[in-house]
Amino acid sequence: MTNTRYPAITWPWVGVLLCLALLGQEYMLHAAGANAPLTVYRIVLMAVGVTSVALVLLPPRRIAYFLAFFVCATLICYALYLQYVEGLEPCPLCAFQRICVIVMGIIFLVGGFHHPGRGGATVYAVLQLLAGGAGIAFATRQVWLQSLPLEEVPACSMGLNYMLETLPFTDVLKKVFEGSGECAEKSWEFLHLSLAAWMLVFFISIVATSFALIRRD
Numbered sequence: 001m002t003n004t005r006y007p008a009i010t011w012p013w014v015g016v017l018l019c020l021a022l023l024g025q026e027y028m029l030h031a032a033g034a035n036a037p038l039t040v041y042r043i044v045l046m047a048v049g050v051t052s053v054a055l056v057l058l059p060p061r062r063i064a065y066f067l068a069f070f071v072c073a074t075l076i077c078y079a080l081y082l083q084y085v086e087g088l089e090p091c092p093l094c095a096f097q098r099i100c101v102i103v104m105g106i107i108f109l110v111g112g113f114h115h116p117g118r119g120g121a122t123v124y125a126v127l128q129l130l131a132g133g134a135g136i137a138f139a140t141r142q143v144w145l146q147s148l149p150l151e152e153v154p155a156c157s158m159g160l161n162y163m164l165e166t167l168p169f170t171d172v173l174k175k176v177f178e179g180s181g182e183c184a185e186k187s188w189e190f191l192h193l194s195l196a197a198w199m200l201v202f203f204i205s206i207v208a209t210s211f212a213l214i215r216r217d
Helices: 011-030 035-056 061-084 094-113 116-148 160-166 169-178 196-216
Strands: none
Touching: 035 116, 035 196, 061 094, 061 196, 094 116, 094 169, 094 196, 116 196, 160 169
């Protein structure tokens, strides 16, 4: 069994990077009108952190596939909890992000049973890039909508089910990506990041981990 090795970073450099990260946060906290840049900064910081933890703890490929499937399933279960227990109805952008998570979970589950070599793992990583890339696009759009001033937020549009019943799928995708008023709402936050921002962190981290698994036998 071959272990994945990463270049070592000496502790002084870790301290310097941590100091720069904190200084950057303080600068943006005190800068005028820095809400959007600060949100981007937090997303980047958390994406780097979550990805780094995943790479440090990276198990063998087959186990990692099953664990990643479990993470995807847990996210969907939590989304259903928020919807049916907490009463937080998903907006169209949220719904499409759920679809991306489900697709990624299925790919991981198939990969776990398949137990591919490096060539097959490359194919699975590319598939995750396609699904995760779509998720990144939807989540980024929603984070952008949430950063808009109230007067610039688009009006609420027709429901997703109605669009699917009355419009071609390409038009549905266009209208969903344009966003609407309900997509700009921040009804859930953790560590100053909305659910859409955390989903963006998830998609970035899971895609990066998928490619790291190519070399993890």
